Amino acid sequence: MGSGxxxxxxxxxxxxxxPMILSMAxxxxxxxxxxxxxxxxxxxxxxxxxxxxxxTLTGHYVNLASGDQVSDLLFKRLGLKQARYKLTxxxxxxxxxxxxxxAIQHDHPVVPLVLDHKxxxxxxxxxxxxxxxxxxxxxxxxxxxxxxLSGTRVPSGRYACKAPNLLAIPARTDRGNEVRKGFxxxxxxxxxxVDESQIEMRVAAHSSEDPTLISIYTNGEDIYSDFAIFAFxxxxxxxxxxxxxxxxxxxxxxxxxxxxxxxxxxxCIYDVSAKGLLEQxxxxxxxxxxxxxxxxxxxxxxxxxxxxxxxxxxxxRYHKMARQFGFCWDMWGRxxxxxxxxxxxxxxxxxxxxxxxxxxYQGGANGTFKLxxxxxxxxxxxxxxxxxxxxxxxxxxxxxxxxxxxxxxELIEAVxxxxxxxxPLRVPLVASGAKAQSWGDLQK
Amino acid sequence: xxxxxxxPAKHNLVPPSGLEDSRVLFIGExxxxxxxxxxxxxxxxxxxxxxxxxxxxxxxxxxxxxFDNAIGCxxxxxxxxxxIHRDTDKSLLLSCSSHGCLERLGETNGRVIVPMGVLAxxxxxxxxxxxxxxxxxxxTSWGTVFPMYHPAGGLHEPKKMLMxxxxxxxxxxxxxxxxxxxxxxxxxxxxxxxxxxxLTDYLECNDYTRPLACDTEVTRKREPxxxxxxxxxxxxxxxxxxxxxxxxxxxxxxxxxEGPILLHNWLFDSQVVEKMGLVFPHKRIIxxxxxxxxxxxxxxxxxxxxxxxxxxxxxDFDDLVTPYSTPLCLSYLREAVNHEWPKPEEQTVRDPEGxxxxxxxxxxxxxxxxxxxxxxxxxxxxxxxxxxxxEDDHKQIEMVCGEWPGKSxxxxxxxKVITYACRDADSTLRLWPVLQGMTRxxxxxxxxxxxx
Numbered sequence: 001m002g003s004g005x006x007x008x009x010x011x012x013x014x015x016x017x018x019p020m021i022l023s024m025a026x027x028x029x030x031x032x033x034x035x036x037x038x039x040x041x042x043x044x045x046x047x048x049x050x051x052x053x054x055x056t057l058t059g060h061y062v063n064l065a066s067g068d069q070v071s072d073l074l075f076k077r078l079g080l081k082q083a084r085y086k087l088t089x090x091x092x093x094x095x096x097x098x099x100x101x102x103a104i105q106h107d108h109p110v111v112p113l114v115l116d117h118k119x120x121x122x123x124x125x126x127x128x129x130x131x132x133x134x135x136x137x138x139x140x141x142x143x144x145x146x147x148x149l150s151g152t153r154v155p156s157g158r159y160a161c162k163a164p165n166l167l168a169i170p171a172r173t174d175r176g177n178e179v180r181k182g183f184x185x186x187x188x189x190x191x192x193x194v195d196e197s198q199i200e201m202r203v204a205a206h207s208s209e210d211p212t213l214i215s216i217y218t219n220g221e222d223i224y225s226d227f228a229i230f231a232f233x234x235x236x237x238x239x240x241x242x243x244x245x246x247x248x249x250x251x252x253x254x255x256x257x258x259x260x261x262x263x264x265x266x267x268c269i270y271d272v273s274a275k276g277l278l279e280q281x282x283x284x285x286x287x288x289x290x291x292x293x294x295x296x297x298x299x300x301x302x303x304x305x306x307x308x309x310x311x312x313x314x315x316x317r318y319h320k321m322a323r324q325f326g327f328c329w330d331m332w333g334r335x336x337x338x339x340x341x342x343x344x345x346x347x348x349x350x351x352x353x354x355x356x357x358x359x360x361y362q363g364g365a366n367g368t369f370k371l372x373x374x375x376x377x378x379x380x381x382x383x384x385x386x387x388x389x390x391x392x393x394x395x396x397x398x399x400x401x402x403x404x405x406x407x408x409x410e411l412i413e414a415v416x417x418x419x420x421x422x423x424p425l426r427v428p429l430v431a432s433g434a435k436a437q438s439w440g441d442l443q444k
Numbered sequence: 445x446x447x448x449x450x451x452p453a454k455h456n457l458v459p460p461s462g463l464e465d466s467r468v469l470f471i472g473e474x475x476x477x478x479x480x481x482x483x484x485x486x487x488x489x490x491x492x493x494x495x496x497x498x499x500x501x502x503x504x505x506x507x508x509x510x511f512d513n514a515i516g517c518x519x520x521x522x523x524x525x526x527x528i529h530r531d532t533d534k535s536l537l538l539s540c541s542s543h544g545c546l547e548r549l550g551e552t553n554g555r556v557i558v559p560m561g562v563l564a565x566x567x568x569x570x571x572x573x574x575x576x577x578x579x580x581x582x583x584t585s586w587g588t589v590f591p592m593y594h595p596a597g598g599l600h601e602p603k604k605m606l607m608x609x610x611x612x613x614x615x616x617x618x619x620x621x622x623x624x625x626x627x628x629x630x631x632x633x634x635x636x637x638x639x640x641x642x643l644t645d646y647l648e649c650n651d652y653t654r655p656l657a658c659d660t661e662v663t664r665k666r667e668p669x670x671x672x673x674x675x676x677x678x679x680x681x682x683x684x685x686x687x688x689x690x691x692x693x694x695x696x697x698x699x700x701x702e703g704p705i706l707l708h709n710w711l712f713d714s715q716v717v718e719k720m721g722l723v724f725p726h727k728r729i730i731x732x733x734x735x736x737x738x739x740x741x742x743x744x745x746x747x748x749x750x751x752x753x754x755x756x757x758x759x760d761f762d763d764l765v766t767p768y769s770t771p772l773c774l775s776y777l778r779e780a781v782n783h784e785w786p787k788p789e790e791q792t793v794r795d796p797e798g799x800x801x802x803x804x805x806x807x808x809x810x811x812x813x814x815x816x817x818x819x820x821x822x823x824x825x826x827x828x829x830x831x832x833x834x835e836d837d838h839k840q841i842e843m844v845c846g847e848w849p850g851k852s853x854x855x856x857x858x859x860k861v862i863t864y865a866c867r868d869a870d871s872t873l874r875l876w877p878v879l880q881g882m883t884r885x886x887x888x889x890x891x892x893x894x895x896x
Contacts, residue, residue, distance in 0.1 A: 002598070005886050006886075007739065007883045007886050008883070009737045010738055011734070011735070011738060014734060014735075014738075015729075015852070018710070018711075018731075019725070020725055021711065022714050025711065025714075025715060026715060026718070051794075061794055061795070063793075087522055087523075089520065089522075091521070091522020111778065148713065149711065150732055151711070151737075152734055152736075152737035152744055155740065244806070308759070326606075327740070328874075334738075335738070335740045335886070336738075336740065337606045337740050337741055338602070339602075339605040339606035339609050340598060340602030340603075340605040340606075341597075342497060342605070342609065343493060343497060343598065343599070343602075343605065344492055344493055344496040344497050345489060345492070345493065345599065348493075348599050348602055348605075351602045352602040355602060355603070385527065
């Protein structure tokens with residue numbers, strides 16, 4: 001961990017992780033072809049149901065896969081207005097891209113249905129139909145897909161994946177999970193995952209040296225619940241027992257304060273504007289009015305910076321670095337060029353600085369992840385476990401393996417240990433693991 | 445100034461502005477709304493960026509240079525932009541530029557012409573490859589041309605500003621005679637090598653500590669086709685994948701190698717060499733693509749890097765393979781069209797009013813006939829793209845006609861493959877010291893303009 005840009009350091013970190021990535025590219029992931037056939041049928045049925053719901057709401061039958069028809073319905077027949085006027089590339093009608101619709105999802109109940117249809121259509125076209133076609137029959141008679149991993153696409157050092165992009169399967173939706181359930185293992189083997197808990201937030205706490213954040217993580221508390229109590233002005237009834245911290249009044253499961261607080265905390269780390277945060281908030285209507293507005297989101301963001309002022313100071317430090325040198329670097333020395341800070345237009349400079357956003361935190365988190373990959377690879381190789389443990393995929397802050405059932409628990413403990421000891425940060429690192437028969441069944 | 449024959453004449457003609465006998469002439473793409481209103485090129489937001497940000501980078505002032513546009517008036521298109529991929533827009537560009545800015549160019553001598561953006565470059569010389577040649581002076585029939593990305597690109601996409609700034613810095617250096625351009629002066633000793641010669645080379649080799657660059661080529665089915673390597677700049681050797689004896693000797697060479705082993709995109713090559721039965725020592729491997737990525741201000745493709753940093757001209761895979769694969773694919777389709785293809789099942793779809801309609805998809809025979817008829821009229825039609833569009837029918841056709849030939853290096857004459865494959869290894873070998881030099885500068889010069 002250095003204080004300046006250091007390509008040598010980054011080269012070292014990246015090359016440590018390379019053997020595991022090569023092994024992943026060679027191993028691929030086993031799939032259940034029948035699961036994808038069943039899922040295709042069910043998604044098509046769900047899409048038909050959405051078409052019916054749109055008809056019930058609007059009185060029009062619309063082919064929701066047709067941009068022309070959706071644009072006509074939303075902007076002509078229903079008279080909705082785009083948040084920011086945007087035409088298609090040919091300029092013949094209003095755009096109905098995801099970002100356009102997400103910005104107006106709070107304006108009419110039909111918009112979330114259209115977005116839902118788009119999500120289903122994307123899952124169908126990107127995963128459910130192509131995955132069985134991309135799969136290769138192995139000598140053992142099983143089907144495996146071999147996604148193409150790349151470590152040179154994302155400036156922060158994260159891995160990218162294509163054919164198919166398994167890293168972009170929606171993370172927290174039931175349907176995304178249904179897709180993941182198609183990735184299975186043989187009898188006697190299990191899927192194993194170990195993920196770094198709130199790693200970007202922990203790196204942010206380390207980098208910003210914010211005393212509140214550091215004390216939260218040192219005490220093993222939950223940052224999202226802590227912020228939820230502050231932002232929603234809830235009575236602070238937190239207590240600790242042998243199972244850990246409890247936050248009565250902060251509902252962690254349903255549509256309670258925990259989810260919006262978590263969304264806001266992550267959005268602030270990413271330097272998202274109030275408008276951007278509004279797009280990420282759930283589209284909930286009460287008495288026909290949206291619960292979340294841009295003003296309310298701005299209040300939440302302001303609240304975050306009041307409670308954790310270290311983050312804004314840290315961001316200013318990175319902005320200063322970017323303005324001074326035309327690039328900034330994370331705690332490992334990885335560089336992000338932001339030449340647009342030299343522009344004469346303040347709006348271009350603003351956009352360039354937003355690019356800096358969470359780069360230092362994502363880059364920092366990614367460094368810890370790669371160090372763990374390198375250390376784990378050495379452990380697996382030195383203990384001759386490659387026959388019973390197969391690394392499968394780096395899913396952002398989570399490592400996915402398939403392992404023989406009898407070594408799975410040992411593997412989880414080993415990866416957890418490596419994650420938790422990979423870097424000396426000001427806050428403790430925590431990892432958790434799980435095992436199941438399919439990727440989608442893993443409960444972290 | 446007159447209008448060209450295709451001009452819709454809906455907006456004002458914007459004449460060039462600036463010093464008439466200036467040393468540098470900048471050619472933009474087309475006037476925007478501000479330029480249309482004020483009747484001068486580069487006076488809007490982009491103009492402000494050019495005047496106050498980019499021109500000083502090149503050591504120039506607005507008063508000392510001249511600005512013109514490839515298209516004389518605001519195009520009658522959405523957001524005033526022409527699309528180079530549309531035939532109508534391309535015709536309009538060529539008609540307007542030949543009638544306007546190119547006609548005016550004929551009067552100038554000894555000037556540096558700086559076309560900015562794809563449209564301006566295309567109008568001047570359709571062979572300019574902006575991605576490869578931006579910020580590099582070229583000698584053309586118009587004189588010295590210094591192609592650059594359009595300055596507005598950095599405003600729309602801040603990520604592009606780094607490249608644009610670099611181009612302007614390079615322009616300044618060029619005008620002062622300080623721009624060092626890499627020149628490829630080395631010969632091309634590229635050969636195929638068999639087991640006997642490789643064994644001799646292996647036995648005679650007395651320096652295992654220098655860098656060794658390797659590259660692989662694969663067939664369409666991603667099976668190994670050959671391995672190429674280079675130990676000395678300007679040389680390259682190719683080993684066929686099926687030459688097991690030579691591969692075995694090469695493995696002995698790898699086992700003894702103590703210097704860095706260079707590859708461009710090891711993630712890809714690792715799987716190919718493993719299929720060949722080769723084991724590369726991981727700790728010695730240096731991936732030049734990853735090195736370029738870490739610097740963050742370079743292209744990652746080997747051809748672009750070799751051209752820009754070494755002055756090496758390299759052939760594109762598509763340019764190498766397409767002339768040999770296209771005739772094979774066409775005869776495959778001509779054979780396929782003679783078969784009897786079953787009629788696809790009719791489908792029902794719902795119209796906006798909710799009524800069900802019958803939809804009859806095209807049969808494979810009709811699709812093939814249509815493509816071949818169109819190909820006869822326009823032989824620039826992409827046969828490979830057409831095949832990709834029939835993805836759902838691939839299985840059906842291949843069941844009857846056998847495997848689709850596609851683009852494959854196997855179709856190319858071996859002498860051409862040798863040059864192509866060995867040059868990749870050669871360029872990787874030559875690239876490494878340049879990248880190393882740039883890496884060293886990162887610590888010493890905290891600036892975003894690292895020289896090659």
